[in-house]
Amino acid sequence: SAAPTFKPIHTRRTFEEICERIREQLALGVLKPGDKLPAERELAQQLGVSRNVLREALRSLEMAGVLKLQKGVKGGAFIQQGDTRRMNEVMRDMLSLGTISVRELSEARVHVLDLVVQLACANARRADLDALEANIERTELATKEGRLLDRVECSREFYKLLAASTGNKVIAMIVDSVTEIHMRFVYAKVASSGVAMARLAEKRRQ
Amino acid sequence: SAAPTFKPIHTRRTFEEICERIREQLALGVLKPGDKLPAERELAQQLGVSRNVLREALRSLEMAGVLKLQKGVKGGAFIQQGDTRRMNEVMRDMLSLGTISVRELSEARVHVLDLVVQLACANARRADLDALEANIERTELATKEGRLLDRVECSREFYKLLAASTGNKVIAMIVDSVTEIHMRFVYAKVASSGVAMARLAEKRRQ
Amino acid sequence: SAAPTFKPIHTRRTFEEICERIREQLALGVLKPGDKLPAERELAQQLGVSRNVLREALRSLEMAGVLKLQKGVKGGAFIQQGDTRRMNEVMRDMLSLGTISVRELSEARVHVLDLVVQLACANARRADLDALEANIERTELATKEGRLLDRVECSREFYKLLAASTGNKVIAMIVDSVTEIHMRFVYAKVASSGVAMARLAEKRRQ
Amino acid sequence: SAAPTFKPIHTRRTFEEICERIREQLALGVLKPGDKLPAERELAQQLGVSRNVLREALRSLEMAGVLKLQKGVKGGAFIQQGDTRRMNEVMRDMLSLGTISVRELSEARVHVLDLVVQLACANARRADLDALEANIERTELATKEGRLLDRVECSREFYKLLAASTGNKVIAMIVDSVTEIHMRFVYAKVASSGVAMARLAEKRRQ
DNA sequence: GTGGTCTAGACCACA
DNA sequence: GTGGTCTAGACCACG
Numbered sequence: 001s002a003a004p005t006f007k008p009i010h011t012r013r014t015f016e017e018i019c020e021r022i023r024e025q026l027a028l029g030v031l032k033p034g035d036k037l038p039a040e041r042e043l044a045q046q047l048g049v050s051r052n053v054l055r056e057a058l059r060s061l062e063m064a065g066v067l068k069l070q071k072g073v074k075g076g077a078f079i080q081q082g083d084t085r086r087m088n089e090v091m092r093d094m095l096s097l098g099t100i101s102v103r104e105l106s107e108a109r110v111h112v113l114d115l116v117v118q119l120a121c122a123n124a125r126r127a128d129l130d131a132l133e134a135n136i137e138r139t140e141l142a143t144k145e146g147r148l149l150d151r152v153e154c155s156r157e158f159y160k161l162l163a164a165s166t167g168n169k170v171i172a173m174i175v176d177s178v179t180e181i182h183m184r185f186v187y188a189k190v191a192s193s194g195v196a197m198a199r200l201a202e203k204r205r206q
Numbered sequence: 207s208a209a210p211t212f213k214p215i216h217t218r219r220t221f222e223e224i225c226e227r228i229r230e231q232l233a234l235g236v237l238k239p240g241d242k243l244p245a246e247r248e249l250a251q252q253l254g255v256s257r258n259v260l261r262e263a264l265r266s267l268e269m270a271g272v273l274k275l276q277k278g279v280k281g282g283a284f285i286q287q288g289d290t291r292r293m294n295e296v297m298r299d300m301l302s303l304g305t306i307s308v309r310e311l312s313e314a315r316v317h318v319l320d321l322v323v324q325l326a327c328a329n330a331r332r333a334d335l336d337a338l339e340a341n342i343e344r345t346e347l348a349t350k351e352g353r354l355l356d357r358v359e360c361s362r363e364f365y366k367l368l369a370a371s372t373g374n375k376v377i378a379m380i381v382d383s384v385t386e387i388h389m390r391f392v393y394a395k396v397a398s399s400g401v402a403m404a405r406l407a408e409k410r411r412q
Numbered sequence: 413s414a415a416p417t418f419k420p421i422h423t424r425r426t427f428e429e430i431c432e433r434i435r436e437q438l439a440l441g442v443l444k445p446g447d448k449l450p451a452e453r454e455l456a457q458q459l460g461v462s463r464n465v466l467r468e469a470l471r472s473l474e475m476a477g478v479l480k481l482q483k484g485v486k487g488g489a490f491i492q493q494g495d496t497r498r499m500n501e502v503m504r505d506m507l508s509l510g511t512i513s514v515r516e517l518s519e520a521r522v523h524v525l526d527l528v529v530q531l532a533c534a535n536a537r538r539a540d541l542d543a544l545e546a547n548i549e550r551t552e553l554a555t556k557e558g559r560l561l562d563r564v565e566c567s568r569e570f571y572k573l574l575a576a577s578t579g580n581k582v583i584a585m586i587v588d589s590v591t592e593i594h595m596r597f598v599y600a601k602v603a604s605s606g607v608a609m610a611r612l613a614e615k616r617r618q
Numbered sequence: 619s620a621a622p623t624f625k626p627i628h629t630r631r632t633f634e635e636i637c638e639r640i641r642e643q644l645a646l647g648v649l650k651p652g653d654k655l656p657a658e659r660e661l662a663q664q665l666g667v668s669r670n671v672l673r674e675a676l677r678s679l680e681m682a683g684v685l686k687l688q689k690g691v692k693g694g695a696f697i698q699q700g701d702t703r704r705m706n707e708v709m710r711d712m713l714s715l716g717t718i719s720v721r722e723l724s725e726a727r728v729h730v731l732d733l734v735v736q737l738a739c740a741n742a743r744r745a746d747l748d749a750l751e752a753n754i755e756r757t758e759l760a761t762k763e764g765r766l767l768d769r770v771e772c773s774r775e776f777y778k779l780l781a782a783s784t785g786n787k788v789i790a791m792i793v794d795s796v797t798e799i800h801m802r803f804v805y806a807k808v809a810s811s812g813v814a815m816a817r818l819a820e821k822r823r824q
Numbered sequence: 825g826t827g828g829t830c831t832a833g834a835c836c837a838c839a
Numbered sequence: 840g841t842g843g844t845c846t847a848g849a850c851c852a853c854g
Binding site: 427438439445464467468471472475476477478492493494495496498499501502503504505506507508509510511512516517519520523524526527531580581582583585586590 | 633641644645650651670673674677678681682683684697698699700701702704705708709711712714715716717718719722723725726729730732733737786787788789791792796
Binding site for chain 1: 622
């Protein structure tokens with residue numbers, strides 16, 4: 001018979017295996033936010049690994065925002081609430097490593113915002129609308145008074161509120177992450193032109 | 207005279223300090239993707255820390271997709287292109303931690319896929335279309351021959367190809383991450399309804 | 413005169429020679445279970461062979477259950493007590509290679525179990541009976557609570573305890589090896605009829 | 619909630635992973651006795667491992683009797699027919715490592731033989747009975763002529779034929795392995811007493 | 825022979 | 840007492 005083909009082997013390192021186990025317990029609901037893992041020394045013994053390797057795993061999960069390590073006698077490794085800001089970090093790193101481009105990010109943002117507006121129109125609740133309206137007023141005031149940086153801040157807040165109005169945290173997370181980067185560029189632009197305007201104003205006073 | 211104010215001391219953990227140093231070199235352009243860091247033992251000595259601590263730092267950067275550690279005599283720590291799979295982990299963890307729900311994920315997936323189809327139609331190139339068509343053929347074959355798990359695998363691949371056809375890696379990353387989780391559920395469902403493999407094997411030998 | 417007869421020459425491979433040497437030391441009582449061999453590098457030098465060849469030899473002996481290789485600063489190659497699980501591998505391989513059939517295995521299992529029950533009745537000690545009783549309780553609990561996979565695990569443990577109760581490790585090894593394969597089939601069957609775990613997990617979190 | 623308990627982690631070494639893969643293909647029936655594995659270099663590339671590690675795996679499977687490595691132009695790694703003698707080796711090693719005792723072995727042998735006789739009576743075919751009868755005649759002849767060692771050899775053959783008469787290779791393998799060791803003791807005893815008898819005969823001649 | 829991985833056990837800083 | 844840090848030395852894998 002024909003020689004079978006074999007897939008490449010990937011031997012997991014010990015700490016990866018440990019991460020996987022803990023994430024499993026999480027997915028199964030055995031571990032929930034707020035829970036505390038056994039002490040490092042004890043857990044290491046339970047898993048039959050050295051403390052160093054266990055620490056590599058815990059560090060990894062801490063970086064991922066899954067755990068929070070606290071020192072002291074009442075300390076330990078605690079399961080955390082999910083942190084929606086992690087996606088922002090991913091986007092930022094992708095950009096700075098050149099994996100994605102500003103053009104792709106902007107394009108994606110336009111399309112996703114289009115989607116967000118539709119969803120927000122369909123699902124926004126009273127409180128969402130009130131918050132949006134209040135934000136718009138603040139924005140107009142800042143515009144009229146020429147507080148440019150405040151205006152940018154209002155704008156960022158606007159998108160955050162809009163995202164929340166969709167009632168879908170996945171969508172919200174996505175749009176937040178791309179908007180966050182977009183606004184950083186806007187902020188930088190405005191800040192630099194702000195300096196120019198300040199000089200202009202000063203000149204005019206002379 | 208005014209009492210001097212002291213900034214709170216934040217004793218960074220050693221490995222965080224190391225991460226920072228390496229990221230600095232990256233931001234300064236001294237290190238670029240593809241570059242190789244000194245060997246563990248040597249770098250540890252250069253930094254004046256133990257190899258364990260250095261490993262914690264390297265591990266962090268590897269998790270963040272900045273580095274890739276390779277074994278062997280030609281091995282070492284290499285600066286990497288960004289890793290698209292990080293977003294999958296984020297999604298998975300958010301779900302596990304209960305920050306987002308399956309309902310939100312499914313809903314988001316439907317809307318994002320809608321967007322993806324539009325973009326793919328507009329931007330797909332010849333090679334993309336060929337790959338999609340080949341995938342569809344494989345899927346039909348698997349369906350006809352009753353290879354259920356293979357069919358699921360084809361399906362997963364289909365969405366990946368579709369995402370790539372948009373020509374926008376940001377969009378692709380997003381749809382990949384939500385689809386990955388979706389397919390995990392599908393896979394579990396199909397696998398649980400699978401037949402006993404052992405009997406089949408015995409039959410084949412006869 | 414009669415033509416002389418020559419015995420076929422068997423050029424031993426180096427690693428076989430090394431295995432033989434170590435087994436000799438074992439048979440002579442120079443090495444005993446628990447003893448530690450010199451470090452890889454040193455032993456390789458003593459024997460005048462490369463580390464790779466030595467590793468092959470140590471690997472062979474580890475597979476044969478004679479050695480146990482442990483990592484770390486207190487690690488090394490330690491002479492071990494015999495490993496009962498080797499017979500399981502033999503059974504599994506015989507089945508895979510088609511030397512024995514599932515039918516023969518099942519038949520053998522029935523007859524051997526019959527024997528085991530007799531011996532266990534005759535020789536079981538207080539501790540054995542206690543362990544069996546505790547196992548039965550766990551089994552009933554798992555049954556009542558519908559934890560199917562746990563129930564299978566209990567069942568496997570039951571046969572192990574029963575085998576141990578005979579007070580004869582040879583008999584125990586035999587019944588363990590055939591039961592192991594039997595339970596593998598049972599496990600596969602039960603697992604394939606399992607419910608979706610993910611939904612359960614989500615429910616638990618709510 | 620209560621801290622969950624974690625099971626010990628077992629990180630497989632690369633060569634163990636490879637063995638597992640090959641055994642899987644075997645269990646699934648993709649590989650069958652007589653099949654040839656890809657060449658070392660190619661297989662190593664397919665698996666993404668170094669040749670050294672692959673060799674460790676192949677060696678391991680050769681020791682286990684699953685593979686046979688042949689040198690030369692038409693050489694390679696061939697899947698073998700299962701070798702029933704492997705269980706003998708296991709028994710012998712267990713005994714020499716002190717895991718099992720002679721007492722346990724003898725006891726087990728008595729009980730298993732009891733079982734074998736029953737099964738042989740029920741399942742023996744004409745050819746089996748003929749072979750047994752021929753063996754008995756040879757035995758009687760050897761006894762009458764005082765060829766003690768030949769008599770032992772006949773006895774060993776008798777048990778082998780009896781085992782084969784059960785029509786169950788699993789049972790046969792088991793009884794063969796325990797009988798093999800038993801007969802070694804008998805052989806040693808007879809051989810030493812044979813020397814004594816030979817001297818006696820010599821004395822008588824004087 | 826080089827470099828990555830893992831281990832045991834120690835000491836320190838903290839709450 | 841907990842996490843944080845560190846060391847020396849062993850196996851594991853590569854070319």
